[in-house]
């Protein structure tokens with residue numbers, strides 16, 4: 001398959017019918033400022049994680065955050081109706097749980113992207129938390145598993161090897177390949193690198209869902 005450059009506007013075109021309608025239903029519900037709001041929450045998480053504010057600032061920030069929570073609460077919906085995480089057209093998917101995945105190019109069985117972890121995803125020693133790295137790999141391998149018009153799949157196992165420390169606040173390279181296809185079983189391999197130095201690699205087994213599991 002020809003390599004193409006993928007930007008936020010044309011990512012929807014590559015989605016299989018299930019993922020396309022899942023994403024489009026969320027996009028239809030979305031108020032225009034949604035992406036700005038979640039980006040603001042993402043920066044808030046990073047800023048809060050890295051700040052040591054005095055008591056009056058803690059109090060005022062708590063009031064403001066509680067005000068935002070109370071403002072949103074009346075609009076709670078069921079999980080099947082939520083927008084958070086469903087904007088497949090966006091590198092962040094309109095969520096702040098896992099780090100963004102800026103897709104540079106993809107093929108049916110391969111993905112090349114970049115990502116970046118902020119202070120919110122820090123573990124000890126000022127580097128990225130291992131669980132956040134596993135989270136990023138689950139997303140990146142999961143997306144690649146369902147490329148090429150393949151049916152939906154689910155993570156059955158994910159093994160991560162941490163090769164070297166992963167720095168915060170740097171644009172890092174993500175490469176994923178589908179290495180083995182055996183009926184419903186898909187094995188994928190991914191690497192996370194910082195300018196050529198491998199920080200972590202992962203192997204995941206994804207199982208194609210049967211119709212009754214959809």
Ligand SMILES: CCCCC/C=C\C/C=C\C/C=C\C/C=C\CCCC(=O)SCCNC(=O)CCNC(=O)[C@H](O)C(C)(C)COP(=O)(O)OP(=O)(O)OC[C@H]1O[C@@H](n2cnc3c(N)ncnc32)[C@H](O)[C@@H]1OP(=O)(O)O
Pocket residue numbers: 006011014015016019088103106138139140141142143144146147154155156157184185205207209210213
């Ligand atoms: C370029 C732009 C891209 C744009 C986007 C593109 C696409 C969009 C796609 C997605 C975007 C959306 C979200 C982001 C992506 C990913 C999110 C992360 C996904 C997850 O985070 S998802 C949650 C965590 N996940 C679970 O919550 C799973 C719980 N679990 C189960 O739901 C079942 O367990 C299931 C269904 C997995 C299997 O169950 P089952 O009954 O269907 O199958 P069964 O057990 O029969 O296994 C069949 C064969 O797999 C072997 N097998 C099974 N498990 C194995 C294991 N662990 N190790 C080794 N082998 C294993 C068996 O041994 C057998 O092998 P054999 O056939 O050879 O005997």
